[in-house]
Amino acid sequence: MSAVIRLPSPLRPTVGGQRTVPIEASDLASLPSAIASRYPDLAARVLRDGGFDRFITVFVDGEDARFLPGEHALAGVREIELLPAVSGG
Amino acid sequence: MAIATRTTLLRGLRCRACGELQPLDDRYVCERCLGPLQPDYELHDVGTSALRSEIERGPLSLWRYASLLPVAEPPAHYAVGWTPLIEAPRLGAALGIERLYIKDDTRNPTLSFKDRPVAVALARAVSAGLDTLACASTGNLASAVAAAAARNGLRSFVFVPEATEAGKVASAASYGATVVRVRGTYDQVNRLCGRLADDYNWGFVNFTLRPYYAEGSKTLLFECAEQLGWTLPHHVVVPVGSGALLTRTATAAHQLTATGLVDDTHCHIHAAQAAGCAPVSDAVLEGWRAVAPVRTPDTIAKSIAIGAPADGDASVDVVRASGGSAASVSDADIAAACQQLAVTEGIYVEPVGGVVVATAAALARRGVIGDDETVVLYLTGNGHKTEPGELVLRPAIDPDATSFETAYAEVLS
Numbered sequence: 001m002s003a004v005i006r007l008p009s010p011l012r013p014t015v016g017g018q019r020t021v022p023i024e025a026s027d028l029a030s031l032p033s034a035i036a037s038r039y040p041d042l043a044a045r046v047l048r049d050g051g052f053d054r055f056i057t058v059f060v061d062g063e064d065a066r067f068l069p070g071e072h073a074l075a076g077v078r079e080i081e082l083l084p085a086v087s088g089g
Numbered sequence: 090m091a092i093a094t095r096t097t098l099l100r101g102l103r104c105r106a107c108g109e110l111q112p113l114d115d116r117y118v119c120e121r122c123l124g125p126l127q128p129d130y131e132l133h134d135v136g137t138s139a140l141r142s143e144i145e146r147g148p149l150s151l152w153r154y155a156s157l158l159p160v161a162e163p164p165a166h167y168a169v170g171w172t173p174l175i176e177a178p179r180l181g182a183a184l185g186i187e188r189l190y191i192k193d194d195t196r197n198p199t200l201s202f203k204d205r206p207v208a209v210a211l212a213r214a215v216s217a218g219l220d221t222l223a224c225a226s227t228g229n230l231a232s233a234v235a236a237a238a239a240r241n242g243l244r245s246f247v248f249v250p251e252a253t254e255a256g257k258v259a260s261a262a263s264y265g266a267t268v269v270r271v272r273g274t275y276d277q278v279n280r281l282c283g284r285l286a287d288d289y290n291w292g293f294v295n296f297t298l299r300p301y302y303a304e305g306s307k308t309l310l311f312e313c314a315e316q317l318g319w320t321l322p323h324h325v326v327v328p329v330g331s332g333a334l335l336t337r338t339a340t341a342a343h344q345l346t347a348t349g350l351v352d353d354t355h356c357h358i359h360a361a362q363a364a365g366c367a368p369v370s371d372a373v374l375e376g377w378r379a380v381a382p383v384r385t386p387d388t389i390a391k392s393i394a395i396g397a398p399a400d401g402d403a404s405v406d407v408v409r410a411s412g413g414s415a416a417s418v419s420d421a422d423i424a425a426a427c428q429q430l431a432v433t434e435g436i437y438v439e440p441v442g443g444v445v446v447a448t449a450a451a452l453a454r455r456g457v458i459g460d461d462e463t464v465v466l467y468l469t470g471n472g473h474k475t476e477p478g479e480l481v482l483r484p485a486i487d488p489d490a491t492s493f494e495t496a497y498a499e500v501l502s
Contacts (some may be wrong), residue, residue, distance in 0.1 A: 066397070
């Protein structure tokens, strides 16, 4: 079963206005290339040099992806959320 | 009541990443690259004397700097800012800093500097016709949002980590806010609010109103410069949570210089963090490396316990460009510094104030501060909203003079 990517409103126009889109990738390290091949308009906004841009925060079932290894398997993951890197008071 | 007229120098919102100038609408990140947006002002052809006069004639609040803010003063809000800049000779002697000043921002309406960014965010929310304010908070922001909403007849929802100090939660609740306590760290609360900000048409002050909100933080340095006779301090020690205050301190220094309000003197900006959550200070002290987020912050300085600061890398860049430095200080040093401040200057702060004082001590020990250089410490939160540290009190005495003199003979001698 594939996971879904949940997108914030500024990114939804890149996928026809949808809030979530399906994605299939074996692990975290291969997620950027999976996005690039399936959603090139989205990739153009969120990827840089083969990885996620620093202004994007990625959460895997609620866990900040920066704390997960690249080989973290995405099988069984329900939701990958992309949020603008806006945080803190 | 009419909204105060003002001279605005505002041009639009500019992306700090790609540089694109964008209109002042409801966007809160760059449409092109999702980078952070910051109001952009026309600074170079300003009549300095006229601007200075306008400021000096202005209200005794942060709105005296309305020309350098993105929105006009809201009609009904209470005064925020214009807090005292206090000479601190006894603390200075203890730290070995000759010309030490304290910017006592504990004296704002809800006892923290958060009233400043909230005042600007509130002004934007009111002008945009929003009926609800919201935030993710470590505590102080929750109080500031709740009070500002109450004052202006808005609803408020404040989201805080479950472990937030009871005094701060009680404060926010007393203003009528819906206080949502969340099982998790601040960063997890923040993620939740990032999701909700898309689903609810509320003014999330540190998300959807962030380009406006963050501007309020500039006004600390504006005030310090004016209170020093339109001069920048040589050093300013800034507590770092998200990094918004530190980066906007640099913005303020630039704007003061570019408008000619101050001479082009150098202001070293130093980052103060607790060792239990020091992503920025550690990056500075470990060779200006990229910020590595902290998964589980662990410090008594809960107000700045933000493991993944949005302005973290930008803060490192600011510190480096300004010729500043940083320290990460232990909880024991933080508690001792709070007490040192209280007994030398009579100012009672939350642990973040101890982080700032302990950082200043570390900078002084390292020889970072030269003779005759002015140093300003930002004290951003009052101690009365936090749990008191461990008190060692003597037993109660009978109400007679003999009991007093017997029990306290050692102190009296």
